[in-house]
Amino acid sequence: MKFTWFNLMPWPYLPEDFREKYRSVWVDIPSSLYDPVRGHELYNVYLDELEYAEECGFDGIGVNEHHANGYGLMPSPNLMAAALARRTSKSALVVLGNSIALYNPPLRVAEEFAMLDVISGGRLLAGFPVGTSMDTNYCYGQIPALTREKYREAHELIKRAWQEDEPFTFNGRYTQLRYANCWPKPIQSPPPIFIPGGGSLETYDFCLENDYVYCYLSFTGYRRAKQLMDGYWERVEEYGKDNSPYRAGFAQTIIVAETDEEAEKEYREHIDYFYNRCLHVYPGFADAPGYRTIKTLKANVTSQMTEQAFGNVSSMSWRQLIDDGYIIAGSPDTVANQMKELVTSLRVGNIFCLIHVGNMPQDKCMRSTKLFADEVIPQLRDMWPEYKDDNRFWISPIDHANRAAAAAIGG
Amino acid sequence: MDSRLIEVGHPETRSSIRVYEGGDGPELLFLHGAGGLFPDDPFLESLTNQYHVYAPLLPGFEDSEGGDHLRGMLDFTLHAFDVFDALSLRQPLVVGHSMGGMIAAEMAAIAPTEIQRLALLAPAGLWKDEHPIEDLFSKLPFELPALLLHDPETNGALLSSGGNFNDPEFLSDFLVGNARRLGMAGKLLFPVPDRGLRDRLYRIKAHTAVIWGRSDRLIPPVYGDDFVNEIPTATLYKIEEAGHMLQYEQTEAVIKILATLHN
Numbered sequence: 240m241k242f243t244w245f246n247l248m249p250w251p252y253l254p255e256d257f258r259e260k261y262r263s264v265w266v267d268i269p270s271s272l273y274d275p276v277r278g279h280e281l282y283n284v285y286l287d288e289l290e291y292a293e294e295c296g297f298d299g300i301g302v303n304e305h306h307a308n309g310y311g312l313m314p315s316p317n318l319m320a321a322a323l324a325r326r327t328s329k330s331a332l333v334v335l336g337n338s339i340a341l342y343n344p345p346l347r348v349a350e351e352f353a354m355l356d357v358i359s360g361g362r363l364l365a366g367f368p369v370g371t372s373m374d375t376n377y378c379y380g381q382i383p384a385l386t387r388e389k390y391r392e393a394h395e396l397i398k399r400a401w402q403e404d405e406p407f408t409f410n411g412r413y414t415q416l417r418y419a420n421c422w423p424k425p426i427q428s429p430p431p432i433f434i435p436g437g438g439s440l441e442t443y444d445f446c447l448e449n450d451y452v453y454c455y456l457s458f459t460g461y462r463r464a465k466q467l468m469d470g471y472w473e474r475v476e477e478y479g480k481d482n483s484p485y486r487a488g489f490a491q492t493i494i495v496a497e498t499d500e501e502a503e504k505e506y507r508e509h510i511d512y513f514y515n516r517c518l519h520v521y522p523g524f525a526d527a528p529g530y531r532t533i534k535t536l537k538a539n540v541t542s543q544m545t546e547q548a549f550g551n552v553s554s555m556s557w558r559q560l561i562d563d564g565y566i567i568a569g570s571p572d573t574v575a576n577q578m579k580e581l582v583t584s585l586r587v588g589n590i591f592c593l594i595h596v597g598n599m600p601q602d603k604c605m606r607s608t609k610l611f612a613d614e615v616i617p618q619l620r621d622m623w624p625e626y627k628d629d630n631r632f633w634i635s636p637i638d639h640a641n642r643a644a645a646a647a648i649g650g
Numbered sequence: 651m652d653s654r655l656i657e658v659g660h661p662e663t664r665s666s667i668r669v670y671e672g673g674d675g676p677e678l679l680f681l682h683g684a685g686g687l688f689p690d691d692p693f694l695e696s697l698t699n700q701y702h703v704y705a706p707l708l709p710g711f712e713d714s715e716g717g718d719h720l721r722g723m724l725d726f727t728l729h730a731f732d733v734f735d736a737l738s739l740r741q742p743l744v745v746g747h748s749m750g751g752m753i754a755a756e757m758a759a760i761a762p763t764e765i766q767r768l769a770l771l772a773p774a775g776l777w778k779d780e781h782p783i784e785d786l787f788s789k790l791p792f793e794l795p796a797l798l799l800h801d802p803e804t805n806g807a808l809l810s811s812g813g814n815f816n817d818p819e820f821l822s823d824f825l826v827g828n829a830r831r832l833g834m835a836g837k838l839l840f841p842v843p844d845r846g847l848r849d850r851l852y853r854i855k856a857h858t859a860v861i862w863g864r865s866d867r868l869i870p871p872v873y874g875d876d877f878v879n880e881i882p883t884a885t886l887y888k889i890e891e892a893g894h895m896l897q898y899e900q901t902e903a904v905i906k907i908l909a910t911l912h913n
Contacts, residue, residue: 384837523789524788527787528787
């Protein structure tokens, strides 16, 4: 099993009456709610937490891309990954990812990812999301019905830019380059590629055609994800691919404390903050018409980002949140048992651990992180023994002996 | 009105287009807006009393298909000419509403000698920072009547066509239909409904009527002034007690103005 410690980097100072006063945490949230001086401290705390996760033994540390979003303060995840590349040495840098249809030209992604891979000694794990409709269409103005075509073309360019050893001419519909020429090239050829999906059928196929890892990043938890992941595994079989669990990843909100009671007592408020304030997204932004294909719509996969999905979380008991799978929480043994159920029921080898939640302060975050690393991971580590040597979907860094380290100048 | 499917376009990317047709009189080509047509469309039915009406539906609307190759303004404009040619139209009165008005204006700018009579009903296509047009794409269904109609109380039933949003099957069909229609419309209107038309309006030579509802809350009537300022041959008409769907709320008044284009 591979565990990535993921930080969404939420803004923890949204007012208590946020839901009543503002229609959305995303797209049109006024930036007057952001305080750059507090933000200065916050970025540094969040980076410290990611570095701490490596120290605790997580296999990966993860960042992602969102725009105009009160729960995701990383318009440029590559900046965060660059900061982490210099301060860490073992963990995969999981950039999940760059919304490649948004970069102009998308060669920029090939270049920046190559830089990250080179700086980190081959530790980049790259994500290529289509991007949510909120980010891609409403914040970044991409035409919904053309987004996927543009995404596919961007992917083709990036893939080729990493492969080719000579400059080439790229004559795309959205990007034309007379001299497509990626300097530097990544160490890994190519870095492992993870594709976050939200249930688009086309995304299953895209992953399987390219042997990319399909990642379901949901905030509704593992029990509601079963049907979608079953659909993926059916498609894997139809493609005649092996069913290595490392072909799939899942994000889960996790709280670990000394006891079940302490988990609820200490962490409930942060869960509420996240589901009530951070996930307060105006339904009109959830799914720009044309963003999803008709095939996907007809398969009745509706957006995860609707009020109905989260609106009642505050009225749910702790027990109910756990029973419904929104959160995995409790003592290390309690958490390990729920995690085993998640891992086997969804057949996933990659877990994106959402351990920092909402407005959780650093000390609580670190306690939960440490307990998960020390007492939960060892119980799960060897869950897929028949695939323990399957490294196709993970990073291949250069030998440690050849690695440069950040010098301690002025340190 | 009768309807049929016609095939148009490049042999490898043909579109299958539903065309409604009916009535006697001079030829009239109607280009619909982002919402498409209504069942037994009352405006078109009224037009058939005086015109031979042709109303093609863009791919994504009803059972018209094959719009993947329509990506930008020029594609849509040439597609409209493909339909025009397939129907063997001869100097029809071209009437376009909203997005259809944007396409009609482009047609008249690209081929000023082919389009001699033009009616633009609350056309899209221009943008004024001081009068922003509402974001149609992020609206929820229940918000539409107040946005599109002068009198949502009386005329609101038109928009829901009698369906019930609490019925999951109706809702699912509605969402799929909405995604098809607005997905296609988004290629011209998202995120800002401006594809440079202002630069080309000067080319229009057609005898043109620009018609606006005074209560238009989607595209404010002030845009009408810009259209007539840019089109040398245009006259502006602003109609009382009409919103963005002016031809449904004030059908007779709109048809009367169309008649002036024949003089």
